[in-house]
Amino acid sequence: MFVVKENTRSPTPRRILTRCLLRPADVQPQFERFEVIGTFNPAAIEFDDGVVLLVRVAERPTETREGYVALPYWNCQLSGVAIDWRRNDEVEPIDPRMVRIKSSGQIRLTFVSWLLVALSRDGLSIDSFGDEAFLPAGRHETFGVEDARLTRIDDRFYFTYVAVSEHGVATSLASTADFKSFERHGIIFCPENKDVVLFPEKIDGQYVALHRPSMQAPFSRPEIWIARSPDLTHWGSHRRLLGAEVVWATAKIGGGTPPIRTDRGWLTLFHGHSRPDAAGGVGEYAAAALLLDLDQPERVIGFSLQPVMVAEKEFERSGFLPDIVFPTGLIRRGEHVLVYYGAADTATGVARYSLSDLSESVTPN
Numbered sequence: 001m002f003v004v005k006e007n008t009r010s011p012t013p014r015r016i017l018t019r020c021l022l023r024p025a026d027v028q029p030q031f032e033r034f035e036v037i038g039t040f041n042p043a044a045i046e047f048d049d050g051v052v053l054l055v056r057v058a059e060r061p062t063e064t065r066e067g068y069v070a071l072p073y074w075n076c077q078l079s080g081v082a083i084d085w086r087r088n089d090e091v092e093p094i095d096p097r098m099v100r101i102k103s104s105g106q107i108r109l110t111f112v113s114w115l116l117v118a119l120s121r122d123g124l125s126i127d128s129f130g131d132e133a134f135l136p137a138g139r140h141e142t143f144g145v146e147d148a149r150l151t152r153i154d155d156r157f158y159f160t161y162v163a164v165s166e167h168g169v170a171t172s173l174a175s176t177a178d179f180k181s182f183e184r185h186g187i188i189f190c191p192e193n194k195d196v197v198l199f200p201e202k203i204d205g206q207y208v209a210l211h212r213p214s215m216q217a218p219f220s221r222p223e224i225w226i227a228r229s230p231d232l233t234h235w236g237s238h239r240r241l242l243g244a245e246v247v248w249a250t251a252k253i254g255g256g257t258p259p260i261r262t263d264r265g266w267l268t269l270f271h272g273h274s275r276p277d278a279a280g281g282v283g284e285y286a287a288a289a290l291l292l293d294l295d296q297p298e299r300v301i302g303f304s305l306q307p308v309m310v311a312e313k314e315f316e317r318s319g320f321l322p323d324i325v326f327p328t329g330l331i332r333r334g335e336h337v338l339v340y341y342g343a344a345d346t347a348t349g350v351a352r353y354s355l356s357d358l359s360e361s362v363t364p365n
Helices: 355-360
Strands: 017-022 034-047 050-061 068-075 080-087 091-095 098-101 107-109 112-120 144-153 156-165 168-176 183-189 193-198 207-213 224-229 236-242 252-255 266-273 285-292 300-304 325-333 336-343 347-354 362-364
Touching (some): 017 034, 017 112, 034 112, 034 156, 050 336, 068 107, 068 112, 144 193, 144 325, 183 193, 193 252, 207 252, 224 252, 236 300, 266 325, 285 325, 285 362, 336 355, 347 355
Parallel strands (some): 034 144, 034 325, 034 347, 112 144, 168 193
Antiparallel strands (some): 017 347, 034 050, 034 336, 050 112, 068 080, 098 107, 144 156, 168 183, 193 207, 207 224, 224 236, 252 266, 285 300, 300 362, 325 336, 336 347
16 A cells, blocks of 8 residues: 655655545446446536536446346447447456457447536536536547546646547547537557647747657556657657656556646646556556646656555545556645546545645655
8 A cells, every 4th residue: 555654755745635526426327227336537627606516427337147248349330339249268358447358359338438418616516417427439439538637728628538449548639619519630659659738829930749659568657758849749859857866656656637837837737557466457556746847848857756546535545446646637726736636446535735845745866
């Protein structure tokens, strides 16, 4: 289990408030004869004097067949979900999320995900849901759309999201002006890449993003990279940003929240994943703060040596996958910030921190 040390060089910020915003029981399933098992990993941004969220909703079939496992997917020809029934002896369970097809080695999910628009006036409670769902579409999203991150650029809201299919895990881009209709802009980081967050303004005339290449070859520990683009579509100038120096993130590290501008630099929260202690477990996810130079975001000012956010509350400690806090949205409210996050791959939470406490948790690089 992650232990937040009290006597590190920089103080560890404490949550001022924690609230569970959304649980699976609060959302109706989108698909017939399916059930909602997760409402988590929400993108968040200020909108119409409140906050709008794009929440990942995970659904699985309610039908069961003895001796078989149900593997749902988006059928592009039918523009709807379908189920691939596989015999139990054809698959190898990996964890509650996925199985491996023995004959091909292909990984399949036990659920399918889509994005739900949720509206909040005060940022601390859900008042209503949007009428339009962001559903999978096309061959690169057959296993679902996941984990959006929202950034306002000029008068439009852009969001990255993970497109999952038999072709791999890619990052796509979409945008909206009103959260009632959406425009897809296609894949911007091809497989295997995810956890892409956009900066809210151009730097030296270019857009900037953090991304996480999947390190399948054992040459390197997991890393966060940074890239630039002239148009949000074509990305280059890739550079490694952060990785093995975050010693507690032994399994994965990736971008969490789109950065916000502060007097000290670009502030963002990133997630880290520790290797599980037991076979079949997933391991714990925690979050830490990162400061990047305002004019040269490729330069790391510093980061938290220990997690600033770990699973503490019951809804974070137990769920579909236990002991997970996964920050995906950061909104400034005066001298405080609201952190929106996924909890236990099940629920959506919000936590309030002092902005100065988060910044001071950063140890200079």
